[in-house]
Amino acid sequence: MKLELRRIHIKDIQFGNETVVKDGILTINQEELVNKLKEDERIKEVKVDLARPGEKVRIIPVKDVIEPRVKIEGEGNGFPGVTTKMAQVGSGKVNVLYGAAVVTVGDIVGFQEGVIDMWGEGAKWTPFSKTYNIVVDIKPVEGLAPHTHEETVRLAGLKAAEYIGEAGRNIEPDEVLVYEMGSHAEESKKYPDLPRVLYVEMLISQGLLHDGYIYGVNSQLILPTLLHPNEELDGAVISGNCVAACDKITTYQHQNNSVILDLYEQHGKTINFLGVILTPELTTLEGKFRTCDYTAKLCKTLGADGVIISEEGYGNPDSDLLMICKRLEKEGIKTVLITDECSGWDGMSQPLADTTEEAVAVVSTGNVSHVIKLEPADKVIGDINAITTLAGGWEGCLEEDGSLQCELNAVIGSTSEIGYHNCTVKLY
Amino acid sequence: MAKKFRVLYYVNQFFGQIGGEEKAGVAPTFEAKTLGPALGFNGLLGDEGEVIGTIICGDNYFNENKEEALEYIMNVVKEQKPDIVVAGPAFNAGRYGMACAGVANAVVDELNIPVVTGMYVENPGVEECKSKAYVVSVADSAGGMREALPKMANLTKKLAKGEEIGLPEEEGYIPQGKRLTIFSDKRGSQRAVEMLLSRLNGEAFETELPMPVFDKVEPAKAIEDLSKATIALVTSGGIVPHGNPDRIQSASAQKWGKYDVSNIDALTGEYYTIHGGYDPVYANEKPDRVAPLDLLKEFEKEGKIGKVYEFFYTTTGTGTSVGNATKFGVEIGKELKEAGVDGVILTST
Numbered sequence: 060m061k062l063e064l065r066r067i068h069i070k071d072i073q074f075g076n077e078t079v080v081k082d083g084i085l086t087i088n089q090e091e092l093v094n095k096l097k098e099d100e101r102i103k104e105v106k107v108d109l110a111r112p113g114e115k116v117r118i119i120p121v122k123d124v125i126e127p128r129v130k131i132e133g134e135g136n137g138f139p140g141v142t143t144k145m146a147q148v149g150s151g152k153v154n155v156l157y158g159a160a161v162v163t164v165g166d167i168v169g170f171q172e173g174v175i176d177m178w179g180e181g182a183k184w185t186p187f188s189k190t191y192n193i194v195v196d197i198k199p200v201e202g203l204a205p206h207t208h209e210e211t212v213r214l215a216g217l218k219a220a221e222y223i224g225e226a227g228r229n230i231e232p233d234e235v236l237v238y239e240m241g242s243h244a245e246e247s248k249k250y251p252d253l254p255r256v257l258y259v260e261m262l263i264s265q266g267l268l269h270d271g272y273i274y275g276v277n278s279q280l281i282l283p284t285l286l287h288p289n290e291e292l293d294g295a296v297i298s299g300n301c302v303a304a305c306d307k308i309t310t311y312q313h314q315n316n317s318v319i320l321d322l323y324e325q326h327g328k329t330i331n332f333l334g335v336i337l338t339p340e341l342t343t344l345e346g347k348f349r350t351c352d353y354t355a356k357l358c359k360t361l362g363a364d365g366v367i368i369s370e371e372g373y374g375n376p377d378s379d380l381l382m383i384c385k386r387l388e389k390e391g392i393k394t395v396l397i398t399d400e401c402s403g404w405d406g407m408s409q410p411l412a413d414t415t416e417e418a419v420a421v422v423s424t425g426n427v428s429h430v431i432k433l434e435p436a437d438k439v440i441g442d443i444n445a446i447t448t449l450a451g452g453w454e455g456c457l458e459e460d461g462s463l464q465c466e467l468n469a470v471i472g473s474t475s476e477i478g479y480h481n482c483t484v485k486l487y
Numbered sequence: 488m489a490k491k492f493r494v495l496y497y498v499n500q501f502f503g504q505i506g507g508e509e510k511a512g513v514a515p516t517f518e519a520k521t522l523g524p525a526l527g528f529n530g531l532l533g534d535e536g537e538v539i540g541t542i543i544c545g546d547n548y549f550n551e552n553k554e555e556a557l558e559y560i561m562n563v564v565k566e567q568k569p570d571i572v573v574a575g576p577a578f579n580a581g582r583y584g585m586a587c588a589g590v591a592n593a594v595v596d597e598l599n600i601p602v603v604t605g606m607y608v609e610n611p612g613v614e615e616c617k618s619k620a621y622v623v624s625v626a627d628s629a630g631g632m633r634e635a636l637p638k639m640a641n642l643t644k645k646l647a648k649g650e651e652i653g654l655p656e657e658e659g660y661i662p663q664g665k666r667l668t669i670f671s672d673k674r675g676s677q678r679a680v681e682m683l684l685s686r687l688n689g690e691a692f693e694t695e696l697p698m699p700v701f702d703k704v705e706p707a708k709a710i711e712d713l714s715k716a717t718i719a720l721v722t723s724g725g726i727v728p729h730g731n732p733d734r735i736q737s738a739s740a741q742k743w744g745k746y747d748v749s750n751i752d753a754l755t756g757e758y759y760t761i762h763g764g765y766d767p768v769y770a771n772e773k774p775d776r777v778a779p780l781d782l783l784k785e786f787e788k789e790g791k792i793g794k795v796y797e798f799f800y801t802t803t804g805t806g807t808s809v810g811n812a813t814k815f816g817v818e819i820g821k822e823l824k825e826a827g828v829d830g831v832i833l834t835s836t
Binding site: 321 | 618652654655662663664665666667668669670671672673674675676677678679680682683684686687692694695696698699700701734736737738739741761763764765766767768804805806807808809810811
């Protein structure tokens with residue numbers, strides 16, 4: 060497969076009469092976007108707002124972040140199996156509005172969305188303070204069941220990204236990144252002496268409101284499955300979950316999965332990158348045994364020498380993470396795990412819910428309970444009161460002047476377990 | 488010139504120049520002088536701070552009369568109003584280390600004044616106070632004094648001036664056990680790839696998260712006759728009365744709640760979930776799915792169990808630190824034990 064991600068660098072965003080990109084400035088026809096989204100009868104009201112890096116703007120409660128793109132060559136524009144018809148993605152040319160992001164806002168179940176601050180202290184903790192954000196606030200019609208509500212917001216975000224991405228169709232990119240990798244037989248012939256490396260990406264799959272989707276298939280329903288890395292970079296995997304904001308893998312982070320990109324960087328130089336295994340995190344013990352055994356078997360069958368395993372969420376999936384690690388290490392396959400930790404407000408608590416001696420190489424992406432203080436915003440997009448109920452906030456954490464305290468739990472992407480951000484933990 | 492910060496120094500009878508083992512029984516005294524290591528330490532503070540006095544106490548006296556010793560010492564600290572207290576270094580002297588740790592814990596807990604001390608890593612005083620005081624890692628004998636004092640003085644200056652304290656290996660103190668979130672110059676995925684390459688190439692690597700060591704709890708004996716037993720219901724599933732009257736957090740709980748269920752047959756109707764870690768739809772439809780009060784009440788009516796305990800205990804498990812969970816467990820367990828509860832149905836999610 061050969062995929063070209065053709066980045067058009069977005070330097071500013073504004074509203075205007077048509078949705079276009081000119082000289083790096085993305086203009087959005089607000090009315091057209093709203094009308095497009097309201098084609099879904101389940102949507103009552105859509106508000107669109109803009110947030111630029113450095114502005115004293117707070118966005119809350121955020122559900123998902125999506126990168127606007129358009130596929131100009133090859134199958135599968137949009138998100139096949141979800142918003143567009145089924146197609147084999149991973150090959151072709153994609154124009155990317157690099158630096159822009161669609162951010163969906165809406166109170167889905169109340170606890171599990173997050174905050175993005177575009178400036179100051181808060182901006183340090185989230186990667187999405189650096190993107191030009193088109194914030195889509197979706198109010199559904201009354202009486203919608205929570206699961207339908209979640210689906211409605213999920214699809215609206217993806218559609219908004221597709222609509223905006225279309226503006227890049229005929230624009231010359233500022234840089235072109237090429238991702239090309241042949242079959243395992245071909246690559247092994249090219250790089251016979253390089254260690255073979257797989258990436259196991261765990262996906263929260265705990266029931267409605269907590270699932271990832273692969274070509275539209277709920278990850279809860281799958282056995283662990285192998286993807287060519289290009290497929291994920293080309294929109295095969297999306298976020299449908301409402302877990303804690305700090306470590307949910309947003310759709311944007313699937314489209315730009317940092318483990319895939321950093322392994323690709325080494326492919327043919329220091330390693331032979333074999334691909335991505337998507338593994339569901341199930342809640343039942345039988346499910347955990349099945350998926351962990353199956354994942355280890357896939358790694359062994361494919362001849363991996365080394366595996367990076369990334370978690371999504373925390374708590375019971377810590378067990379899946381360590382079960383996979385244990386199985387692989389016993390087979391002589393070297394692992395590195397990426398996880399965040401729950402060490403409490405003071406950082407003195409046991410960091411994981413499970414333990415195994417085989418886990419000797421672990422990257423920590425931060426303590427989800429680390430408390431930060433955020434100053435008042437000039438403008439809030441969404442609803443500031445959401446902070447008191449969502450994971451990482453508490454009753455009384457919001458001051459009258461609009462300043463607040465919260466745990467990293469509440470900040471989108473702060474402790475990303477695909478290592479998308481820079482947080483880590485040190486023992487003091 | 489800025490006002491000098493004030494250091495109060497603690498030493499034992501030997502370093503306080505009263506005498507050796509034969510004087511280990513002396514009660515604490517205070518002298519407005521720099522005695523023993525306090526003298527050299529004072530010199531290291533330069534113009535920024537000064538040692539305002541030295542407390543001397545016999546090691547045996549402290550350890551055998553801890554309450555009296557601390558009462559005297561704490562009174563001195565309150566009178567002298569230091570900005571920081573420095574004790575030792577105790578090297579590998581166990582009783583001296585325990586005394587330094589006792590002073591450190593009392594000063595930090597009661598007065599919230601920072602404490603710097605120094606001990607050899609195997610001194611039993613380290614475990615006593617390392618999470619509260621800064622314990623500089625020093626040699627096992629007094630020969631290490633010259634190396635110990637500058638490290639202790641540097642930490643003291645930083646603490647007194649409210650400066651950020653660096654990593655243990657940079658500052659020379661024994662880790663306090665706090666896992667603090669900081670920024671790395673590389674993103675996590677990059678660090679993971681580099682760690683894997685090191686492993687594949689057989690090179691040295693360092694994990695960022697050493698595996699935790701777990702407590703093992705001996706299970707209680709089985710209940711012989713359930714029909715006479717009082718059973719309590721406890722959950723970490725975030726089931727609370729509508730409106731969440733005690734404002735229990737949806738994740739990373741800081742508290743627990745207890746509610747009288749003696750007059751209801753099920754939680755359904757009056758309760759819902761505030762737990763942020765699972766799909767709440769089905770729990771809200773029927774909270775007994777998470778905490779089965781309905782079945783327990785049926786069992787009670789049928790005589791299968793003696794009695795359902797009148798209070799139901801609840802908190803949120805998701806993201807809740809083990810430190811908090813341990814505290815909740817001890818508190819709830821104590822109440823249940825005192826109430827004569829024989830067994831507990833403990834549900835998670």
